[in-house]
Amino acid sequence: MAAERKPLAPPGEDWSSMVELVKETLAGGDMDSMTLTGMLKENGVPYDTSTKLINHLMATFQVVLMQQGDSMSLHLNSAEEQVQAQKMARLSNEEKLVFQAVEETQREGIWTKDLKYKTGLHKSVIDKALAKLVSVQLIRTFKPASSKSRKMYMLYSLEPVVDTSDVWYTNQELIGFVDNVSSVVLQFIQSRSSVTAEDVAAHLASHEAIKPPLALVNVQELIELLIRTGEVARLDESTFVCAPQSVPTYNGFTHTPCGHCPVFGDCHEDGIISPAKCIYLDDW
Structure with a gap:
């Protein structure tokens, strides 16, 4: 006969054991509230207590409701997500509207003229919202290579799309340092049994002769070029090796x-x- 489960303490006495149980359960993946309350009931937590517990976790930003298809699921926030949720809760409706417009553009970013068109807000309201979002580190500014005078906005956690022409070209002429970078990359790959693009990017970042610094997207671009020229071979989706050198035939x-x-x-x-x-x- 199975051992009798000891009911967890009700709210007001000790939440910690129940909170940890919910976290352990949701760590395995998002689930709807009915499934979660059912699992909690199996562990001795009454339905009413489960509902209060879930509401408590949502109020403290530890858990959030997320849309998944036609249904809603409970998601366990990471520490970073919890901090962001706390910041979002303090925003006004206008600030949230501006944030959502910035968020939609992802790595491309957006400038104030497009924000005015997308949100329908007055420029002064947008400017005030942007200043608030930047100050709480939800978004940040950057200047694209194509227009150094234009200030753009994107999510704080993202990196902007790199205009590769700004790295590989100067006044539309291919700069000679591409050959030097290729040589450094090939020497590095030859010294390893296999590498990833991240390995190559880290190696180039530590190389004093490689200026300007290359973003990961540029490194991936260069590796693809070396694959097309037959100097590098792909082991799998993310791993590369030096291509076997062909032996010239003698006629x-x-x-x-x-x-x-x-x-x-x-x-x-x-x-x-x-x-x-x-x-x-x-x-x-």
Whole structure:
């Protein structure tokens, strides 16, 4: 007979054991509230207590409701997500609207003119919201390579899309340092059994001669170029090695007079032009 489960303490006495149980349960993946309360009930937590517990965890930003298809699921926030949820809770409706517009653009970013169009808010309201979002580190500013004078906004946790022409080109002319970078990359790959793009990026970042610093997307671009030129081979989706060097074949025939003879097609044993009468063979 199974051992009798000891009911967990009700709210007001000790929440810690129940909180840990919920966290352990949701750590295995998101689930709907009905499934979660059912699992808690199996562990001795009454339905009413489970509901209060879930509400408590949501109020303290430890758990959040997320849309998954046509249903809602409970998601356990990471420490970073919990901090962001706390910041979001303090925003006004206008600030949330601006944040959502910035969030939608991901790594591309957005500037104030487009924000005005997307949100319908007055410029002064947008400017105030942007200042607040930047100050609490929910978004940040950057200047794209294509327009150094334009201030753009993106999520604080993301890196902007790198304009590769800004790295590889100067005034639309391919700069010579690409060959130097390729050489450094090949030497590094040759010294390892296999590498990832992240390995190569870290190596280049520590290389004083590589200026400007390359973003991961540029490193991936360079590796793809080396694959196309046959100098690097792909082991799998994310791992690379130096390509096996092909051994040049030697065709001895092309080094004989016959291999260069302009009338080779008319040369026959009993013909007017024949090996026996060839003047080039004697010289060779």
